[in-house]
Amino acid sequence: MVKFNLKEIDKKWQEHxxxxxxxxxxxxxxxxxxxxTVPIPYPSGSMHLGHLFTWARADIYARxxxxxxxxxxxxxxxxxxxxxxxxxxxKIRQNDPATIEAFRKxxxxxADLKVFGEDPKKLAEYFSLSFIEDFKNTGMSIDWSRTFIxxxxxPYFSKFVEWQFNKLRSKGLxxxxxxxxxxxxNENTPLGDHDRAVGEGESPIKFSVIKFRSEKFxxxxxxxxxxxxxxxxxxxxxxxxxxxxxxxNGNEKWVVSEEAISKLENQLNKVRILDKIxxxxxxxxSAENPLTxxxxxxxxxxxxxxxxxxxxxxxxxxxxxxxxxxxNKIKSENPAMYSSIKPKKIIIVPxxxxxxxxxxxxFGTSDSGxxxxxxxxYKIEFNLGIMxxxxxxxxxxxxxxxxxxxxxxxxxxxxxxxxxxxxxxxxCRCGTEGTVKILxxxxxxxYSDKEWKTKTMKLIENLKTYPQEIKLQLLxxxxxxxxxxxxxxxxxGTPLPWxxxxxxxxxxxxxxxxxxxxxxxxxxxxxxxxxxDATFDYIFSxxxxxxxxxxxxxxKDEFNYWYPLDMRVSAKELLQNHFIFFLMNHAAIxxxxxxxxxxxxxxxxxxxxxxxxxxxxxxxxxxxxxxDYGADELRMIAAAGNGMxxxxxxxxxxxxxxxxxxxxxxLMELKKTFESGPNSFDAYxxxxxxxxxxxxxxxxxxxxxxxxxxxxxxxxYNEIKAYMELGGNDEKTVRQAVMAxxxxxxxxxxxxxxxxxxxxxxxGSRIQPSWEDYPSGIRNEVLENEVAILxxxxxxxxNVLRLIKRAPxxxxxxxxxxxxxxxxxxxxxxxRRTKNTNEIxxxxxxxxxLLDKLLxxxxxxxxxxxxxxxxxxxLEEGKNYLEKAFxxxxxxxxxxxxxxxxxxxxxxxxx
RNA sequence: GCAGAGGUAGCGAAGCGGUCAAACGCGUAAGGCUAAGGACCUUAUGGCUUAGGCCUUCGUGGGUUCGAAUCCCACCCUCUGCACCA
Numbered sequence: 001m002v003k004f005n006l007k008e009i010d011k012k013w014q015e016h017x018x019x020x021x022x023x024x025x026x027x028x029x030x031x032x033x034x035x036x037t038v039p040i041p042y043p044s045g046s047m048h049l050g051h052l053f054t055w056a057r058a059d060i061y062a063r064x065x066x067x068x069x070x071x072x073x074x075x076x077x078x079x080x081x082x083x084x085x086x087x088x089x090x091k092i093r094q095n096d097p098a099t100i101e102a103f104r105k106x107x108x109x110x111a112d113l114k115v116f117g118e119d120p121k122k123l124a125e126y127f128s129l130s131f132i133e134d135f136k137n138t139g140m141s142i143d144w145s146r147t148f149i150x151x152x153x154x155p156y157f158s159k160f161v162e163w164q165f166n167k168l169r170s171k172g173l174x175x176x177x178x179x180x181x182x183x184x185x186n187e188n189t190p191l192g193d194h195d196r197a198v199g200e201g202e203s204p205i206k207f208s209v210i211k212f213r214s215e216k217f218x219x220x221x222x223x224x225x226x227x228x229x230x231x232x233x234x235x236x237x238x239x240x241x242x243x244x245x246x247x248x249n250g251n252e253k254w255v256v257s258e259e260a261i262s263k264l265e266n267q268l269n270k271v272r273i274l275d276k277i278x279x280x281x282x283x284x285x286s287a288e289n290p291l292t293x294x295x296x297x298x299x300x301x302x303x304x305x306x307x308x309x310x311x312x313x314x315x316x317x318x319x320x321x322x323x324x325x326x327x328n329k330i331k332s333e334n335p336a337m338y339s340s341i342k343p344k345k346i347i348i349v350p351x352x353x354x355x356x357x358x359x360x361x362x363f364g365t366s367d368s369g370x371x372x373x374x375x376x377x378y379k380i381e382f383n384l385g386i387m388x389x390x391x392x393x394x395x396x397x398x399x400x401x402x403x404x405x406x407x408x409x410x411x412x413x414x415x416x417x418x419x420x421x422x423x424x425x426x427x428c429r430c431g432t433e434g435t436v437k438i439l440x441x442x443x444x445x446x447y448s449d450k451e452w453k454t455k456t457m458k459l460i461e462n463l464k465t466y467p468q469e470i471k472l473q474l475l476x477x478x479x480x481x482x483x484x485x486x487x488x489x490x491x492x493g494t495p496l497p498w499x500x501x502x503x504x505x506x507x508x509x510x511x512x513x514x515x516x517x518x519x520x521x522x523x524x525x526x527x528x529x530x531x532x533d534a535t536f537d538y539i540f541s542x543x544x545x546x547x548x549x550x551x552x553x554x555x556k557d558e559f560n561y562w563y564p565l566d567m568r569v570s571a572k573e574l575l576q577n578h579f580i581f582f583l584m585n586h587a588a589i590x591x592x593x594x595x596x597x598x599x600x601x602x603x604x605x606x607x608x609x610x611x612x613x614x615x616x617x618x619x620x621x622x623x624x625x626x627x628d629y630g631a632d633e634l635r636m637i638a639a640a641g642n643g644m645x646x647x648x649x650x651x652x653x654x655x656x657x658x659x660x661x662x663x664x665x666x667l668m669e670l671k672k673t674f675e676s677g678p679n680s681f682d683a684y685x686x687x688x689x690x691x692x693x694x695x696x697x698x699x700x701x702x703x704x705x706x707x708x709x710x711x712x713x714x715x716x717y718n719e720i721k722a723y724m725e726l727g728g729n730d731e732k733t734v735r736q737a738v739m740a741x742x743x744x745x746x747x748x749x750x751x752x753x754x755x756x757x758x759x760x761x762x763x764g765s766r767i768q769p770s771w772e773d774y775p776s777g778i779r780n781e782v783l784e785n786e787v788a789i790l791x792x793x794x795x796x797x798x799n800v801l802r803l804i805k806r807a808p809x810x811x812x813x814x815x816x817x818x819x820x821x822x823x824x825x826x827x828x829x830x831x832r833r834t835k836n837t838n839e840i841x842x843x844x845x846x847x848x849x850l851l852d853k854l855l856x857x858x859x860x861x862x863x864x865x866x867x868x869x870x871x872x873x874x875l876e877e878g879k880n881y882l883e884k885a886f887x888x889x890x891x892x893x894x895x896x897x898x899x900x901x902x903x904x905x906x907x908x909x910x911x
Numbered sequence: 912g913c914a915g916a917g918g919u920a921g922c923g924a925a926g927c928g929g930u931c932a933a934a935c936g937c938g939u940a941a942g943g944c945u946a947a948g949g950a951c952c953u954u955a956u957g958g959c960u961u962a963g964g965c966c967u968u969c970g971u972g973g974g975u976u977c978g979a980a981u982c983c984c985a986c987c988c989u990c991u992g993c994a995c996c997a
Contacts, residue, residue, distance in 0.1 A: 042997050082997055181995070192996040201993085379912095442995090473915045477992085480913080485995045505995055576914085576992045603916090604991080639936090641924080644916060646990060648923050652937050659951070707925070710935050718935085788930090796963040798954085803961045835929055836977050859929040859978070900963095908963065 002665040004658065004752065006630030013751045014136060014631075022768075023062075023141040025071050027561045034070040036062050036567045037514050039574060040079040040150070042506075043127035044088060046106045046621045047134040049637060049649070050571075053605040056638040057705060058569040059140045061600070063747040064700050066141070067771040073562055075146040075517040076135065078128045080121075080153055082506040083491035084194070089120035106621065120492070121153055134622040139631045139750050146520040150509060151492040156523050156531070158494040160516050161509045163536040165486075166497055167589055173446045179485050180204040180420045183266065183437035184428040189490060191426060191434050199426030204436045207309055208407055209417040212287035212296070217245055217253035219287045219298065222309025222419050225378070226410065227402040228316040229291050230391040231346040233327065236313040237279045239300035243311065245275040255282065257311025266437040267420060290415035291406070292392070297341070301326045303367070309421065317343040319381060321360050321373040347385040347399055355380060443502055444483040447584060453478055456587040463583070464598035466703035467643045470575060474583070477576045484508070484581075507577060511585035514596075515540060518562045519555040526551060542591055565596045572601050572644050600703045604646045605637070632749035633657045639713075639748070642704040660717050661749075664741050665756050667720070667734050679877045680870075681728035684787045687780040688719045689740050696744045697771075705748070712744035726790070727880050735760075743769045781864045786874040789866075789904050793875070797886065797908055804910065808888045814907040815872050817896030820850055824903035825865040827854050835859060850902065866903050868894070875906065 017023065025033075038058045041051065062074040091099040092113060103113055108126075116123040128149065135142055152158045168174050181190040182204060193200045208226040212219040212235060219235055237243070241257050248254045249270050255277070256264070264271050285298045296315075303322050304313050315323040324343070331338045349355050359373035385399035394402055410416030426434030446452070456478060465471045487502035494509055496502040519539060523531070530549075538547060539556045547553060570579070579599065586595050607620060625634050633654045641647030692711050699708035720737050728734075739760065746753040746769045757769050793813065801808060816824075823846070830840045837855040844851065854861065875892045882890040892906075901907035 039997095044997085079997075084997070179995085190995065192994090194996055203993090439995095447994095467916095469916070473992090476914050480993080482994080488995065506997055507995070510997090572916085572991060574992095574997095577994065577996085639924095644991080646917095650923055650937055653923090655950090656936070663951095707935095710925075714935050785930095793963090798963095800962045803963085831929090834977095838977075857930090859931090862930055905963080910962080 002662050009755045010631045010751045013754050024143045024145050025073050028071055031071040034065040034072045034566045035562045036074045038569050040077045042079045043124045044085050047131050049620045050605045053637050054571050055140055056635050060638055060747040062141050074142050076142045077148045080124050080149045080151040081493040081509050085124050086120045086491055089116055089123055092117035137626055146517050148520045152494050155528050159531045161494040162497040163533045166533055175444055176441055177444050178438050178440050179442050180436050180438050182426055182434050184432050186430055186432035191428055195429055197427045197429050199424055202422050202424040202426050204420040205423050207419045207421055209419045211415045214285050214287040217255050219312050220254050220310045221312050221314040227406045228319050231316040231318055231344045232289055232314045233317055233341050234296045234315045235298045236301045236304045236315050237282045238304040239279040241279045241306040243277050244273050247272040247274055257306040259307045260310045268438045290413055318345040321370045325365050344390050346388050346390045347381050348388045349385050442485050443487045445486045446483055447481045448483050456584045459583055459587045459595045466600040470601050477580050511581045514565045518559040522551055522555050564594045567598050569600045572603055601644055603644045606646055606648045632752050638705045639709040642706045661752050664738050667738055680874050681723050681726050682730045682733040683780055684783050685723040685733055687784050690777055690779050692716050693774050716741055726878055743774055782867055785862050786870050790874050790878045808910045810889045810911045812891040812909045813875055814893055814895035814898045814901045816901040816903050818868055821868040821903045828861050828865050831858050831861045
């Protein structure tokens with residue numbers, strides 16, 4: 001019995017690799033190279049099974065490429081840039097129970113916790129080291145001599161990022177501008193999705209503010225549909241709301257709700273409150289529509305919300321259900337005063353003339369009903385509506401285009417501003433209501449740049465993507481990609497070189513660092529003061545200026561050898577943010593020959609139906625996993641899926657790992673019992689080996705490890721077992737099959753395969769398996785068919801025995817005569833061409849019972865012709881197995897007469 | 912809302928025009944092996960069937976084809992991303 005001590009084997013080989021520097025490649029221009037990366041993790045917690053899924057895939061790729069004799073570089077750094085690490089440290093210092101509990105759960109000692117609270121850097125370092133340990137313990141073939149951290153904590157890396165940003169700026173791809181963000185007024189910081197207690201996904205939306213002039217001041221109304229200004233019949237205020245009269249930007253007096261004041265201020269307006277006035281007192285005033293110059297009345301309505309917009313609303317009854325309903329209401333309440341107000345229809349939807357009335361009928365006049373009606377009316381009018389003849393000059397143009405025309409017109413009259421509102425309620429984790437703030441003098445990367453996008457499109461077209469579909473998604477993302485704020489005022493990171501109060505934010509400083517790996521070890525040997533933009537220009541560009549500095553020369557050589565990046569592996573959530581920036585920045589900064597070659601994207605891992613997010617993952621850490629399982633066993637996780645779908649990983653699968661390897665290893669120890677004397681089953685197994693090797697390789701190359709492993713691990717194992725069972729007993733064949741098993745599975749399970757390989761490969765010619773001598777050649781498909789027939793026959797016998805419910809005394813198998821095989825093979829040949837039975841009948845021009853039978857199930861015919869003599873031989877050789885399995889005498893013969901004997905289906909007689 | 916991916920047996924997951932009642936794995940059941948449990952081995956696992964057969968299935972409803980899990984159309988449902996956030 002072979003028994004493996006997996007823990008010992010893991011340790012043995014990990015130490016071996018470490019000692020040999022097995023994964024620390026050097027520049028060797030004679031060899032083909034392969035450069036692989038996975039996005040740098042943010043070390044704010046422990047590595048969990050979700051991480052392992054992605055990294056195992058990268059490592060399998062790395063090991064596979066090494067077996068194909070590539071010089072493989074697979075380095076790994078850590079991302080310190082950003083806010084959360086600092087935030088966590090802060091929370092620990094404040095004794096936040098939830099945060100502290102989360103760290104304790106991951107096994108962090110109290111003394112360490114204390115240190116985390118004092119210094120965020122220590123926290124990040126702690127988890128970086130923890131990651132490295134987990135990577136090593138799971139057998140990741142990472143070159144640790146090139147690891148680095150980001151942010152100003154690593155001045156060398158900061159120099160590199162400064163070079164990148166200076167470069168982008170010099171190409172005109174960075175500019176200073178303003179930008180609305182969701183803002184926490186308490187913490188004075190932008191509120192990202194992760195910082196919110198309520199309102200994930202909500203964002204600022206731009207309202208038009210149109211100013212209606214009245215005698216003493218302006219009524220600024222906020223609207224999402226400025227084109228409806230032609231249909232305004234009145235303005236709405238709320239009599240129960242307190243309004244402010246305020247001087248805005250020095251020269252105009254506006255009437256707005258009290259709540260609107262801080263919004264205006266946050267959005268870069270200078271506001272001075274002059275007076276406060278009850279909504280009641282605004283009723284009855286009139287104001288001038290800036291486009292139509294009509295005077296409209298100010299009326300009170302309860303639905304006007306002081307917190308939305310300016311607290312002043314324009315009423316467009318024919319296109320807004322709220323306005324329609326409330327106007328009718330006050331008209332009926334006070335006809336004398338308001339009956340003269342006549343709604344105007346300014347948008348026509350062909351075929352839906354009574355759209356608004358129908359919508360109100362459909363949803364009712366409750367608040368929620370009117371809301372639903374509004375949604376419907378807006379949507380239909382926006383998409384299908386056409387401006388009517390009551391819209392001086394805009395008649396006939398679609399609503400879709402009218403908005404811009406109207407705002408342009410209003411701008412010309414200087415009666416239009418804008419105001420951002422949130423698409424929904426946002427509450428900060430600190431409990432404060434979020435709001436919109438416009439950040440001034442913010443730095444942007446011009447990702448909207450047409451020329452840049454075109455260049456990137458070219459890059460993406462030449463990029464190999466696994467799976468294929470993600471290329472389309474990248475191109476689509478490129479289309480809507482807009483400018484991105486590149487810096488913030490808090491968190492770790494590298495300051496902008498020309499404006500040091502800004503810190504470059506994490507998604508922007510992590511776009512080209514893969515190039516940094518090629519120099520990461522050497523650059524730290526330099527004096528930091530000697531490094532400047534010229535150094536990097538020299539290293540990373542084509543220019544062949546000479547330099548005295550040998551070290552810099554070496555870095556240039558390293559870069560030239562290793563770049564471009566051959567493969568980048570990640571989970572799908574990074575595709576439309578990190579990956580697109582990564583590609584765009586490469587297009588901008590590097591020469592075309594250094595653009596990335598391929599990317600591999602995987603889905604999310606679920607375990608027992610649960611997604612492994614950061615919080616859930618805390619309970620499924622690698623450290624916990626390694627307590628129960630060997631490294632290779634955990635690595636079976638890579639088989640969990642092939643494409644971008646979320647994949648469920650079933651830990652029970654692990655149970656099948658050890659017995660299979662034990663069985664395979666045992667085969668070699670038992671070799672003395674093998675008699676030599678190859679038979680059909682040897683040729684059969686060889687043929688299957690060739691097939692499964694081809695399949696495995698193909699799936700490996702396509703980055704489909706689930707499929708690859710199912711061939712290399714499960715199917716191959718089954719084939720070897722079937723071979724033994726049917727009576728194969730040739731030592732050479734078994735050895736070859738075992739070797740194939742070891743080799744094909746080496747990328748997945750490097751420890752145990754190395755162990756078995758080293759035991760088998762006693763001449764010591766090779767330390768690590770290679771694909772150089774994997775089984776190859778031409779398959780014997782006819783033989784494969786015939787063995788399949790033997791197996792089907794076995795099934796059929798069992799089937800029959802079950803039916804007759806008694807033990808057989810004797811079984812005879814009669815194989816069809818040669819004539820039948822001739823006809824059969826003719827049909828098979830025809831069926832390859834067409835499966836149309838009438839056509840086959842026509843070409844063969846024979847009528848025969850057998851032909852009828854075959855044509856009845858055309859689609860069950862094999863691809864290849866059968867051979868009667870071979871069928872006889874295979875069944876003869878399977879006789880031993882049959883006799884043993886069924887416990888009776890078995891006879892195999894050829895019988896031309898037996899009606900039931902059909903090629904591929906011998907007649908079975910049970911006595 | 913926009914963009915992309917997907918819905919297959921008890922579960923996970925292959926298959927992407929014809930050897931498809933559907934690979935492979937897990938689970939479950941029976942038998943073997945065990946002092947026993949685990950592991951392991953054998954068999955079964957859509958339904959019916961006393962001779963290898965038949966019938967019904969691949970989100971729902973249509974369509975194309977000699978033939979559809981696979982192609983087309985519509986609908987329902989799920990997942991991912993949508994930016995200052997790693």
